[in-house]
Amino acid sequence: MRAAYITDFETWSSEFSFSMAVSVRFSETDMFGHLNNTVPFAYFESARIEYFKQIGLMDSWLDPSGANIPVVADLQCDYLKQVYFDEALDIYVKAATIGNSSIDVHYMAKNEKGEIVFTGRGSVVQIGRQTGKGVPWTDADRLLLQEAK
Structure with missing residues (x-):
């Protein structure tokens, strides 16, 4: 595996706790x-x-009167194995790095044999609905993200 966002594959893959x-x-x-x-x-x-819902970030973003929304700034996928019709996969998600108003989210997909079939990463930025500019995480949001790591 040669994805630039993974330095130690075994450690990286063991750090996921949420999957769908x-x-x-x-x-x-x-x-x-x-x-x-x-x-x-x-x-x-x-x-x-689903990950954001579980850790409690989606509540304010889904509120129509909420001030902030999440935006995906970039997203990539690295394909490791073929995947076919009717296969069951588990898609894992974790917050890898927490920035001022962004997070680097990492993904891993495993098949029924426990093989990693693809990985990915992407930046999600919290922006103001009215301004379209980055909005820093509150201390409470940062705590939710830290605890989910």
Whole structure:
């Protein structure tokens, strides 16, 4: 594994505590039954939202009168093994690095055999709904993110 965001693969993969199960749908595959290379990004999104819900960050973001929202600033995926129709996957999520108004979120997908089939990372920035500019994490938000690490 040569992803620049992973320095020690064993340590990195052992640090995940949150995961979400998905099953590869027929519509997510190509004519050879392989998972389309765009689909992991949708899996990352679903798992990231569930992760944020679990740690308590989504409440204020989902509030229509809330001042801030999350925006994905960048996202990447590294493919390690073929994935096929009807495979069951677990999509893991963790906050790797907490910045002033952003977090570097890491992802890992494992198949039923426990093999890592793809990994990823992306920056999520908290911005003001009205300004579109980065809004620093509150101490409470930072604590939620720290405790989830």
